[in-house]
Amino acid sequence: METIGICGAGLIGASWAIGFANAGFKCLVYDSNEESFDKFESVSNQLIQDLKILNPQLNIEKIKSNIVLKCSIEEICKNSILIQESIIEDLDIKKKVFKQLDKLSTKDTIIASSSSYLLISKISEDVEYRDRCINAHPALPPHVVPFVEVGGSPDTSKYIIEKALSIYKKANYAAIVINKETEGFILNRLQGALLNEAVRLHEGGFASMDDIDIALKHALGIRWAFMGPFEIMDLNAPEGIKDSFTRYKSGIQNLAKEQNSVPEYSDEYLNKLENEQRKRLPYSDRSGRIEKRNKMIALIRKLKLELGEDIQNG
Amino acid sequence: METIGICGAGLIGASWAIGFANAGFKCLVYDSNEESFDKFESVSNQLIQDLKILNPQLNIEKIKSNIVLKCSIEEICKNSILIQESIIEDLDIKKKVFKQLDKLSTKDTIIASSSSYLLISKISEDVEYRDRCINAHPALPPHVVPFVEVGGSPDTSKYIIEKALSIYKKANYAAIVINKETEGFILNRLQGALLNEAVRLHEGGFASMDDIDIALKHALGIRWAFMGPFEIMDLNAPEGIKDSFTRYKSGIQNLAKEQNSVPEYSDEYLNKLENEQRKRLPYSDRSGRIEKRNKMIALIRKLKLELGEDIQNG
Numbered sequence: 001m002e003t004i005g006i007c008g009a010g011l012i013g014a015s016w017a018i019g020f021a022n023a024g025f026k027c028l029v030y031d032s033n034e035e036s037f038d039k040f041e042s043v044s045n046q047l048i049q050d051l052k053i054l055n056p057q058l059n060i061e062k063i064k065s066n067i068v069l070k071c072s073i074e075e076i077c078k079n080s081i082l083i084q085e086s087i088i089e090d091l092d093i094k095k096k097v098f099k100q101l102d103k104l105s106t107k108d109t110i111i112a113s114s115s116s117y118l119l120i121s122k123i124s125e126d127v128e129y130r131d132r133c134i135n136a137h138p139a140l141p142p143h144v145v146p147f148v149e150v151g152g153s154p155d156t157s158k159y160i161i162e163k164a165l166s167i168y169k170k171a172n173y174a175a176i177v178i179n180k181e182t183e184g185f186i187l188n189r190l191q192g193a194l195l196n197e198a199v200r201l202h203e204g205g206f207a208s209m210d211d212i213d214i215a216l217k218h219a220l221g222i223r224w225a226f227m228g229p230f231e232i233m234d235l236n237a238p239e240g241i242k243d244s245f246t247r248y249k250s251g252i253q254n255l256a257k258e259q260n261s262v263p264e265y266s267d268e269y270l271n272k273l274e275n276e277q278r279k280r281l282p283y284s285d286r287s288g289r290i291e292k293r294n295k296m297i298a299l300i301r302k303l304k305l306e307l308g309e310d311i312q313n314g
Numbered sequence: 315m316e317t318i319g320i321c322g323a324g325l326i327g328a329s330w331a332i333g334f335a336n337a338g339f340k341c342l343v344y345d346s347n348e349e350s351f352d353k354f355e356s357v358s359n360q361l362i363q364d365l366k367i368l369n370p371q372l373n374i375e376k377i378k379s380n381i382v383l384k385c386s387i388e389e390i391c392k393n394s395i396l397i398q399e400s401i402i403e404d405l406d407i408k409k410k411v412f413k414q415l416d417k418l419s420t421k422d423t424i425i426a427s428s429s430s431y432l433l434i435s436k437i438s439e440d441v442e443y444r445d446r447c448i449n450a451h452p453a454l455p456p457h458v459v460p461f462v463e464v465g466g467s468p469d470t471s472k473y474i475i476e477k478a479l480s481i482y483k484k485a486n487y488a489a490i491v492i493n494k495e496t497e498g499f500i501l502n503r504l505q506g507a508l509l510n511e512a513v514r515l516h517e518g519g520f521a522s523m524d525d526i527d528i529a530l531k532h533a534l535g536i537r538w539a540f541m542g543p544f545e546i547m548d549l550n551a552p553e554g555i556k557d558s559f560t561r562y563k564s565g566i567q568n569l570a571k572e573q574n575s576v577p578e579y580s581d582e583y584l585n586k587l588e589n590e591q592r593k594r595l596p597y598s599d600r601s602g603r604i605e606k607r608n609k610m611i612a613l614i615r616k617l618k619l620e621l622g623e624d625i626q627n628g
Binding site for chain 2: 207
């Protein structure tokens with residue numbers, strides 16, 4: 001049985017532990033703050049409930065028996081093929097932890113950061129064996145959206161990237177490669193492009209918050225739930241993707257010329273967003289909505305699985 | 315029974331006819347080229363099959379009995395509360411047709427163009443009663459994605475916009491308002507922002523076509539299938555949408571600063587896209603993929619409907 005070290009026992013750490021444990025890996029979980037484990041079981045149980053929607057035959061006992069809590073940092077470093085760091089998003093703290101992990105683990109152990117924006121070239125700056133350090137950024141919520149984008153610094157070895165990809169795929173993650181370091185990686189660059197435009201349209205008075213959300217959820221998003229932008233473009237004109245882009249390119253280019261302002265996200269604007277959003281969804285209904293979101297994601301994935309459109313590894 | 319005039323009997327016209335007829339409107343269909351009707355029945359039958367996935371009790375006879383084919387332009391103008399123009403995307407031709415529709419219909423008939431990018435201020439330039447002319451742009455594929463974005467020119471009356479919205483909503487479309495004319499409207503501005511960034515990432519060598527598609531379909535898109543960007547941001551930080559944007563705003567702004575180049579979409583690049591895409595999906599498999607796309611959309615909508623997450627009008 002292969003061993004994964006989990007560094008950080010918060011929500012993201014718990015989610016990684018469940019994902020790996022469910023795929024048959026042994027997970028050793030460490031947190032510098034022992035109190036982090038107080039909520040680990042209740043959080044895990046909640047996450048497992050969402051996974052049961054996707055797979056009613058989920059072997060909960062197997063998952064639990066594969067997770068060992070309250071390990072020391074030495075224990076998670078020993079014999080792990082990969083250590084997944086999911087601690088606070090603070091560069092200095094991550095740098096220190098990476099230095100520790102590097103010293104305590106054998107040279108061929110992969111050390112992966114879950115950071116959503118700190119680049120591994122920075123995080124691994126003070127590390128001796130930088131060739132085995134990577135970014136491995138999950139999507140939210142990671143237990144029902146088992147996606148990970150994997151990228152290295154210029155010092156990371158290609159072999160390590162390939163090895164990490166095969167481990168994540170073995171654990172049933174949709175794993176993609178970031179070929180060159182770039183802020184926001186792939187996921188948040190795509191999301192950010194859309195989000196900035198949504199804000200330009202809303203702040204500029206072109207459409208309401210409700211209507212922009214509708215354009216996503218009742219039109220664009222239904223397709224993006226099972227096809228990416230290139231696949232969709234391929235089906236949008238009779239001759240395929242080149243035909244589509246040839247027809248629409250001047251329009252798309254004109255948009256690019258206009259979509260280049262940087263929204264200010266002023267306090268005044270953010271207060272306006274907060275007020276509008278709270279009118280649609282009172283704060284007290286928010287946790288119910290998060291539960292519904294996780295359930296919806298699990299059900300869409302179940303549908304995709306039944307139709308052969310879910311993650312296909314191997 | 316209220317009457318809708320359908321001008322143009324192609325795929326989009328057929329889709330509008332089925333949508334309105336299914337909601338109990340009488341649809342009179344005109345096309346300047348009678349040969350366009352040759353395929354109308356086979357196209358309609360295909361579209362209806364997709365709708366049957368969403369609603370197995372679909373009343374096909376009712377739909378068919380509500381659609382009258384091969385009407386004259388005079389007939390579709392007489393007594394229609396709204397005329398939906400879905401002819402070729404050519405400004406001069408649309409301008410001529412709008413002039414005709416304006417002359418033949420009573421002053422309070424709404425004249426709506428399905429154009430995906432020609433602005434109604436241009437299309438209605440030569441029209442006498444410009445106050446009742448609107449853009450009403452559907453999403454693709456319109457029969458299973460019943461979305462429409464409605465906008466006027468500076469000459470369009472507010473009353474007409476409100477009336478058009480109520481008609482589309484009565485016909486079970488998710489109808490949104492474009493408050494000010496803007497190239498790409500709302501849908502394609504959002505889609506274009508994402509598409510240009512996908513191309514920047516691909517052409518720049520940051521990620522493969524496959525991996526960018528995976529980031530959409532196995533991560534971002536699953537959420538966007540039932541929640542818009544503002545709703546999602548609200549759930550991404552403990553205190554809600556303002557908390558989310560406050561945490562992530564500098565990152566999102568940094569992305570906006572970088573995401574401002576205009577992709578060239580050169581022939582060389584488009585050929586590369588075509589070659590890569592054809593390796594993933596041979597041209598002969600494309601029509602099957604389109605059928606699967608429509609089926610998937612219908613099934614996701616069915617799931618949303620069952621969970622109270624589909625279009626909610628009224």
